[in-house]
Amino acid sequence: ITHTHTHTHTHTHTHTHTHFLGQDPYREDNTTAAELYSKVRILCWVMTGPSNLETKARHVQATWARHCNVALFMSSVRDDGFPTVGLDVKEGRDQLYWKTIRAFHYVHQHHLEQADWFLKADDDTFVVLDNLRWLLANHTPEAPVYFGKRFKPFVKQGYMSGGAGYVLSKEALRRFVEGFRTQVCTHTSPVEDLALGLCMEKMGVQAGDSRDTEGRETFHPFPPERHLMENLQRDYYYPTYSFYPILLGAQSCSDLSVSFHYVSPEEMYVLEYMSRHLRPYGYRPRYQPALTVWNRTEPRDG
């Protein structure tokens, strides 16, 4: 099918030219991604607040949150327009664990059957959902496990960085809620990720290994530039926190990275473009893992 159309160029005149209408010249085959979408259902809830809706949460909504099976935005205040869920807490860094507790309880109460895995992210976290599905594909949501960027201090099995995002299996979510019902877990501290990590350990939920088959990290507590370009082995805090050995340069980030943190609104769109749009035509990547990886609900060495 051909048709002609006029279009105005940046200069001050118009002209016509003929071109073939947009059949996708690439012949994209999305069947694997579509299969994973239906088999590995992920509910995403994004921690945000009234003052961040237009400046941050909106751009999450316009980019990666669209690829969740269910996406919820959690705020202190309900906003039907955005829309956000109102958690009836105050805003502020010291309220983060309360928000998290309330958010997971809300999800458990209203959305448990709609998903298999439950992801928490911040409004400055960027997530590649398709890669998260690949990671989770060979795990069962009935196993008590959660994944994220694993930190080592304070909790024996480690805990997951809040900013880099973490994902709970359905069973893990059930145990989190159960922990509060039985008061095994309480609001111990405002440090959300650490407090959640302690609850997980108490409830027998395993801290999973989210690295790819080459041992490269998939969840990242910083934007890509910091991981790729800085020597984080020499950072003051990072070696104390990072559970696994810190790899440098290209090895710091998996091809199938799941998340980055401290991502600006503009960078949300840039990462969406890079991960889902721009690609080198015909290029065979070095890393091409199969869908079925080894069962990693058992701990690996190190």
Add this chain to the structure above:
Amino acid sequence: MISESSSFVKGMMLGGLFCVFVTFIGHNKMGHGTKAHHHEHHHIQAPNKEDVSNLSEGERMELSHSIRVYCIILVKPKDLGNWAAVKETWSKHCDKAEFYSSESVKVFDSIVLNTNEMWVMMRKAYKLAYERYQDEYNWFFLAHPTTFAVIENLKYFLLKKDASQPFYIGHTVKSGELEYVDGDGGIVLSIESLKRLSKIFEDPDRCPEQGGLIWKLSEDKQLAVCLKYTGVLAENAEDSEGKDVFNTKSVGSLIKEAMANHPQQVVEGSCSDMAITFNGLAPNHMHVMMYGVYRLRAYGHNFKDALVFLPPAGSDND
């Protein structure tokens, strides 16, 4: 004596005016390709689905190897950071990439041109490239060290184009009657264009090395002027949706503009899926682009491409 010198001055003035006149006329009617009407845009598109139907693996590899791109990167000592970044990133994907520098630099090998003037650098680089490589490469891509290029997308773009035809492609700009390729987005010449260019270089009236025009033009404009004399016209490169594939700005800049101008369609309305170049990148950004282009991707989306490109040897950031 007085009358002689006044004749002399009159003669000089007349001569000068004549020069200006001839230059103006020259600008207004040249080259074969000009069509009937004055305002004209040349747009050139990527191949579409029909072009790239069922080929065997062997045919695809053969086709991929038939498009051979030689990359010229013009550098100066002040560009050292970017020079290093280009060396370590995208230039590894050219069939051959060479750095042409204004002066010699200890840290890196380069082809030394012994001039600081961009136009002279460009001439010398193209001349040398033609002399040495006319039989080995069919496409010649020239870039500045602030530019990032995806050579695979360049090759896909050139897939159905016959290099024995005079192509001069990039991000075009119109300046009066002159349409030229903006050097910031990268300049693509077919071997035929380079051949014609090499010839016109020897014409000091039409394509002088120094000071031929009264107002000094930028080197990318001068290139367009010279090529126009040989019948080669600039063409703007677009994808099947009409989006530019050669960009004179960075992804970040284009995204920022899109967020302001069309916030409902930021990504879809701005950058092409098969973009070839971006410009204005600092060295760190080049490395991040390398990761973003060649490595970071969303699992489960597969493509039946007509070309096959393998990762280069001795590299780990792609």
